[in-house]
Amino acid sequence: MPDGLESESRKLLGRLRDTMAEVAEGQERLDKITHLTADSMGTEVCSIYLFRDSETLELCASQGLKPEAVHQTRMKLGEGLVGRVARAGKTVNTADAPSAPGFRYMPETGEEIYSSFLGVPIQRLGEKLGVLVVQSKQAREFTADELYALEVVAMVLAEMTELGAFVGEGAALSARHTQPVMFRGAVGQEGTAMGHVWLHEPRVVVTNLVTDDPENERARLNKAVDELRVSVDQMLEGASGAAVETDQVQVLEAYRMFANSKGWLRRMETDIERGLSAEAAVEKEQSQARARMNQVADAYLRERLHDLDDLSNRLLRILTGQGRETGSEMPKDPILIARNIGPGELLEYGRKLKGVVLEEGSVGSHATIVARALAIPLVIHAERITNEALNGDHIMVDGDQGIAHLRPDDTVVAAFQDKIAMQAEAQERYASIRDVDCVSADGQRIELHMNAGLMADLPSLLSSGAEGVGLFRTELQFLIRNQMPRRNELVGIYSRVLDAAQGKRVVFRTLDIGSDKVLPYMKPQDEPNPALGWRAIRVGLDKPGVLRMQLQALLRAANGRPLTVMFPFVAQHSEFRDARAEMNKALERERKLGHPLPKTVEIGAMLETPSLAFASPRFFEEVEFLSIGGNDLKQFFFAADRENERVRRRYDTLNVSFLTFLGDIVKRCALTTTRLSFCGEDAGRPIEALCLAAIGIHTLSMRPASVGPVKSLLMRTNLAEVKAVIDAAGARGDQSVRDAVMDYLRNEGWALA
Numbered sequence: 001m002p003d004g005l006e007s008e009s010r011k012l013l014g015r016l017r018d019t020m021a022e023v024a025e026g027q028e029r030l031d032k033i034t035h036l037t038a039d040s041m042g043t044e045v046c047s048i049y050l051f052r053d054s055e056t057l058e059l060c061a062s063q064g065l066k067p068e069a070v071h072q073t074r075m076k077l078g079e080g081l082v083g084r085v086a087r088a089g090k091t092v093n094t095a096d097a098p099s100a101p102g103f104r105y106m107p108e109t110g111e112e113i114y115s116s117f118l119g120v121p122i123q124r125l126g127e128k129l130g131v132l133v134v135q136s137k138q139a140r141e142f143t144a145d146e147l148y149a150l151e152v153v154a155m156v157l158a159e160m161t162e163l164g165a166f167v168g169e170g171a172a173l174s175a176r177h178t179q180p181v182m183f184r185g186a187v188g189q190e191g192t193a194m195g196h197v198w199l200h201e202p203r204v205v206v207t208n209l210v211t212d213d214p215e216n217e218r219a220r221l222n223k224a225v226d227e228l229r230v231s232v233d234q235m236l237e238g239a240s241g242a243a244v245e246t247d248q249v250q251v252l253e254a255y256r257m258f259a260n261s262k263g264w265l266r267r268m269e270t271d272i273e274r275g276l277s278a279e280a281a282v283e284k285e286q287s288q289a290r291a292r293m294n295q296v297a298d299a300y301l302r303e304r305l306h307d308l309d310d311l312s313n314r315l316l317r318i319l320t321g322q323g324r325e326t327g328s329e330m331p332k333d334p335i336l337i338a339r340n341i342g343p344g345e346l347l348e349y350g351r352k353l354k355g356v357v358l359e360e361g362s363v364g365s366h367a368t369i370v371a372r373a374l375a376i377p378l379v380i381h382a383e384r385i386t387n388e389a390l391n392g393d394h395i396m397v398d399g400d401q402g403i404a405h406l407r408p409d410d411t412v413v414a415a416f417q418d419k420i421a422m423q424a425e426a427q428e429r430y431a432s433i434r435d436v437d438c439v440s441a442d443g444q445r446i447e448l449h450m451n452a453g454l455m456a457d458l459p460s461l462l463s464s465g466a467e468g469v470g471l472f473r474t475e476l477q478f479l480i481r482n483q484m485p486r487r488n489e490l491v492g493i494y495s496r497v498l499d500a501a502q503g504k505r506v507v508f509r510t511l512d513i514g515s516d517k518v519l520p521y522m523k524p525q526d527e528p529n530p531a532l533g534w535r536a537i538r539v540g541l542d543k544p545g546v547l548r549m550q551l552q553a554l555l556r557a558a559n560g561r562p563l564t565v566m567f568p569f570v571a572q573h574s575e576f577r578d579a580r581a582e583m584n585k586a587l588e589r590e591r592k593l594g595h596p597l598p599k600t601v602e603i604g605a606m607l608e609t610p611s612l613a614f615a616s617p618r619f620f621e622e623v624e625f626l627s628i629g630g631n632d633l634k635q636f637f638f639a640a641d642r643e644n645e646r647v648r649r650r651y652d653t654l655n656v657s658f659l660t661f662l663g664d665i666v667k668r669c670a671l672t673t674t675r676l677s678f679c680g681e682d683a684g685r686p687i688e689a690l691c692l693a694a695i696g697i698h699t700l701s702m703r704p705a706s707v708g709p710v711k712s713l714l715m716r717t718n719l720a721e722v723k724a725v726i727d728a729a730g731a732r733g734d735q736s737v738r739d740a741v742m743d744y745l746r747n748e749g750w751a752l753a
Contacts, residue, residue, distance in 0.1 A: 012040040013275035016156050017210035026166035030061035038063040045135035049082050066110040080104035085119040085131045092119045095139045115139040120150050124158035125287050127387050152274050155284045159209050180407045183385050187402040188378030189371040193355035195333030197393040204316040206279040214272050221278040224318040229259045258311050279319050286312035335395045339386050346370045355397035357382050357404045373453040379404050430708025434465035438711045442718040446693050449701040458500035460704035468505035470701025471679045475512050487549050494557030512536045512568040536569030541578050551586040563598035570605040573619040608632035613665050620672040630680025653682045654738040656730045666696035686713040694722040
């Protein structure tokens with residue numbers, strides 16, 4: 001790098017720092033920055049465009065363009081060269097702007113006399129804030145050094161924006177982290193909660209952006225990187241000496257590779273030479289990695305960029321001394337905010353959390369499973385919330401709609417409080433029917449059971465009014481640990497579950513892993529479509545050691561009491577026979593060892609694939625009960641991946657074809673008197689539950705909070721009349737019976753939300 005250019009770069013950053021330190025309004029600061037940048041780079045024009053909203057850019061300051069165009073010129077994302085830079089997050093560098101693809105002439109700016117154009121995105125940690133532009137009359141492409149200098153200025157602008165340097169009368173930006181923001185994500189776990197933000201990973205605040213002493217900053221950076229490398233080496237040594245799977249070691253090896261990357265360190269040192277502090281250099285590199293991450297389609301590369309992002313966070317914490325323990329006290333009503341979180345970490349917080357909002361996550365992720373088990377409202381895919389939220393911010397979580405209101409205004413708070421009050425009032429009504437049998441208006445008896453997966457769920461068995469546990473997910477005990485649980489541990493857990501049930505029926509589902517549930521200590525399979533791959537009973541039969549250990553634990557936990565076991569994801573008769581044979585072997589072994597056998601043993605299967613519905617009559621005679629796994633069955637029936645937000649809501653459970661299919665299963669079970677139930681999210685939705693009961697599924701299993709609403713509607717409704725409505729809708733050729741059933745209920749006088 002030429003000494004003169006290096007000197008000019010440092011001078012510019014020094015002036016920017018002085019501008020930031022001055023007592024001035026935001027607009028005055030913006031104007032000074034455009035003047036300083038144009039003067040330093042020898043261009044006639046420097047302009048700053050900032051987002052007015054998520055789709056609109058506004059010219060907020062300019063040196064060289066007509067002053068009257070400032071705050072008047074606006075363009076949509078993707079419109080013109082500036083909009084092109086903003087949309088793609090990539091630089092545009094051209095000697096002939098009018099001929100460049102996407103050029104749009106703005107007559108009010110007077111820019112027609114400028115030929116050269118260089119625009120760079122203003123972004124911080126993947127969040128797009130605006131565009132910084134320089135222009136000149138001379139037709140030329142800007143050099144790599146000039147581009148680099150402008151990128152550094154853009155980075156400083158982004159940091160100054162975060163610190164609120166441009167707030168004030170006339171400026172485009174309002175104060176950061178002060179305005180109400182609504183995040184529309186996706187439903188992870190239903191329910192509503194109101195509380196205050198608790199950040200799982202508190203943000204690192206960088207306040208010293210510029211340095212006059214590059215040598216000292218480079219030394220600080222190198223010392224911090226050395227400390228980072230040592231910590232990664234220690235993690236790797238610990239992993240190598242423990243019973244850790246190869247893939248976990250490979251992840252740590254990737255960490256070490258990044259931490260020892262000479263290119264990574266060299267880029268940050270170059271930024272320091274330009275005049276940035278060590279912290280600012282790290283964050284500049286991190287922001288660029290985040291920008292690349294958002295543009296990478298390959299899942300493996302995205303994960304590697306996540307590794308680099310995590311290393312940058314670790315390095316920033318070393319440099320600033322800002323660890324996870326910030327001294328802040330967790331609020332009494334914490335709503336956890338995170339990019340993502342593992343099941344073990346979420347369980348550590350436990351029921352003290354009122355709600356959870358994640359930037360990432362999925363409807364089948366481990367965190368979602370734990371949130372459901374804990375009955376904590378969860379919103380996933382709330383993009384950018386970790387950038388916007390601060391510890392202690394007021395927040396409301398609507399898990400029913402997949403919405404989070406951060407720093408809500410009074411009208412939103414009032415509406416939300418009304419919703420919570422109505423739900424509380426309804427729960428009081430449900431309490432009055434808690435201990436009453438669920439019998440429809442026309443005398444049909446419906447059994448309502450609850451789903452569970454943790455000991456913490458079991459108190460809900462009595463308080464909810466559920467008649468038993470229709471599904472106990474045994475995989476949660478495996479997912480939340482770093483190593484395989486021992487048989488004696490499982491015996492203790494299953495025994496306590498049966499104790500807590502106080503004689504009520506508990507259906508234990510054997511280990512359902514694979515697909516979206518990968519054990520942390522087992523090597524994940526590289527499968528193009530894991531939902532259709534090596535999972536659940538397929539894993540148990542191919543690797544029977546864990547299945548046998550689990551069956552032995554269940555038999556010993558029963559200790560003379562009745563035991564009910566269900567095998568997951570059975571697709572064909574032979575799989576059920578083989579799994580049942582494993583249970584018979586386990587029973588015989590326990591008998592020979594002299595251990596007490598269960599009083600009775602019920603063996604069932606989950607019907608989650610359409611193929612099992614068409615099994616031979618012999619299967620329906622052999623299986624003692626069937627539980628329809630609605631979540632998986634629906635995605636296979638409709639060929640709609642429930643992890644894919646684009647299609648998972650495309651198909652309705654009350655679609656006539658799906659209800660007809662379920663009706664055929666009901667008929668087959670009736671012929672062999674096979675006990676049938678429905679388990680899944682739809683069982684806990686009152687309208688869906690009503691239709692399932694009407695077509696003959698008289699045992700439903702759901703989350704505890706849904707038992708009351710479902711029971712209330714079923715007890716007030718004539719199921720035979722609902723069945724007639726369903727049949728009539730099918731005869732008319734309706735695609736879904738939903739509208740017809742809703743109209744029937746309204747005509748009957750039921751108030752529906």
